Amino acid sequence: MPADRAPTRIQKKNRAAILEAALDVFSSHGFRGSTVDQIAKAAGLSKPNLLYYFPSKEAIFNELMTALLDTWLDPLRSLDPEGEPLEEILAYVRRKLQMSRDFPRESRLYANEIVQGAPRLHDVIATDLNVLVEEKAQLLQGWMDSGRINRAHPKHLLFSIWSLTQHYADFDAQVRTLMGEEDPFDAAPEYLETLYRRMLTPKP
Amino acid sequence: MPADRAPTRIQKKNRAAILEAALDVFSSHGFRGSTVDQIAKAAGLSKPNLLYYFPSKEAIFNELMTALLDTWLDPLRSLDPEGEPLEEILAYVRRKLQMSRDFPRESRLYANEIVQGAPRLHDVIATDLNVLVEEKAQLLQGWMDSGRINRAHPKHLLFSIWSLTQHYADFDAQVRTLMGEEDPFDAAPEYLETLYRRMLTPKP
DNA sequence: CATTGATTTGACCAACTGGTCAAACTCACG
DNA sequence: CGTGAGTTTGACCAGTTGGTCAAATCAATG
CATH class of the missing domain: 1.10.10.60 (Homeodomain-like)
Structure with missing residues (x-):
């Protein structure tokens, strides 16, 4: 060495x-x-x-994972309390979707770990990610309480964003096969934007 | 033997x-x-x-996979063209969510395969699942065309249902850690029902 | 261009893995 | 209870795997 x-x-x-x-x-x-x-x-x-x-093999894996986690949480970190709520959320969705398109291997690496029970990631999730999620869930809850977006369980809202965006990277093999010629990433941004707009735009 | x-x-x-x-x-x-x-x-x-x-090891795996796929596609098959569109879709979401709760291992087995490129499943996806998806996408498109539910890309709509419901099984380790004491499956059904209602209930 | 530290490699090892096989054991049935 | 089919196992094998090591090669510095 x-x-x-x-x-x-x-x-x-x-x-x-x-x-x-x-x-x-x-x-x-x-x-x-x-x-x-x-x-x-x-x-x-x-x-x-x-x-x-x-x-060792594990050392490579750990270094990869550590680097990944850092950039992985960035988009959520930059959810801005000062911004316009709905636009902030939509921007977050867009960024996550872009990451699925541009860094699908990173997404799948992460997915692989979590699906198998997150043995090597449990600690980071229980500490770093947990803190971040609590903070941002509070932020979302605040926006809902003030009526600037519709009500919904804030943590489940975050889960849904992760799930919907990462699906295009993690299940790429399935999605591409079922979409045929059409590139999934052509319609996905609009689909997700529509979904979250309809869901969160406050009804007066 | x-x-x-x-x-x-x-x-x-x-x-x-x-x-x-x-x-x-x-x-x-x-x-x-x-x-x-x-x-x-x-x-x-x-x-x-x-x-x-x-x-062989592979024979066990194949038998498991074959049995799984059969039951896995059942809920989608029973999406009924004669039913009330929104209620049919919500019922499908509910059934998929229940499967995530009651058969999380099956969900993760499937996820594991797809994330790794679906090497042993590509054929079934390209044939059986593809036919089923085309058929149901047509059905959804018909419902949208007749104004009984809001417009949205039908295949992406199906992807989103799979993604959102299976997330609770596949990412269980993460979800449970971040939810703390609260059982994810307590709030999930209502969250998803609200999401798809707001998204699909037609605005006249 | 010589020397010293950085880099690369072939040969090797112990542990593990999927799978085989003949021999031993158990069970149901007459 | 005897017998033949069904069941179980210890010993074994060949291929793979993560990792080591001493020797060989290479690159930069004086």
Whole structure:
């Protein structure tokens, strides 16, 4: 393993290649379904060479997961209490949908973990994510109480946004097969915007 | 392997125990993440004994999957063209949600497969499910055209129902952690009913 | 261009995995 | 209770897997 000085040019390149390859492999086979050899080949390295840069398969996975979680929660963080409620929510939906289109592997990597019981993520969810969700649920509740959007269970509202947007990445194989020629992401933005508008636009 | 006569008492019991155990194991570790030994132990058998009843790990998986798919598509099949549109859709949502609550392992088994690209399911999806979806999308489109429910992309409408209802089974680990003491299935039915009512109730 | 640290690799290992097999055991039935 | 079919198991095998290691190769610095 490299000394803990500043990373060399080669170290940078190879570590990046490994993480990129690992994202590909882990997201489409899950942790146990992936082999170090697979990742090494996808990164253009030999297995011992890969293990020169990361101490173990799990270390690669953890680094990937940590980086993912950070960017994953960003859109929710930027739900702005000062903004116009409905537009804020719609913007959040749009951003999440974009992430499903642009980073489907990240979404599937996350989905794989949660579906299998979140063994390696339980702590982060129970602390970091939980705090964030409590805060934003309060915000939504406030908007509902002041009548600026329709009432609905705030946490379930968040779940529904995650579910609807990530579905296009996580169930991509199914969605694409059933949509035929049509690109799912053509109609999805409008569909979701309509859905949340009709649901949340306050009835006077 | 048992001769192909009528199954004995022991055969019935053990095959059932194996399938039950396999559902448990496969749904929480995926196909590659599960071992025959795990399944055997969960079924209270030795590995060779299990392989006396099923020729291979894959055979167990296939039998499980086939049985699952049949019951999985039932609720959609019974979407009734003669019924009241909005009530039919709401009934479908309710049934799907109930299945998520009562058969979460089945849901996760299915999710595991699709997330990983549906390698063993692609054919069924492209044929059976596709036909069913086309048919029901037509039905929904007809209801929209006649103004009995609001317009929305019919296939995306179906996707959204699947996504929202199965989320409670597939992401159970996350949902339960974030809901704390509250049972997610307490508020979910009302939340989803409200959502689809507001979205689909026609505005004259 | 020499030397030293960084990088790469072939050979290897122990643990695990899906699956086989012959021998032993159990059960239902006459 | 004996017998043959149905059931169970310990021992085993070959392939895979995560990971190690010493030796070989490469790159940058003086």
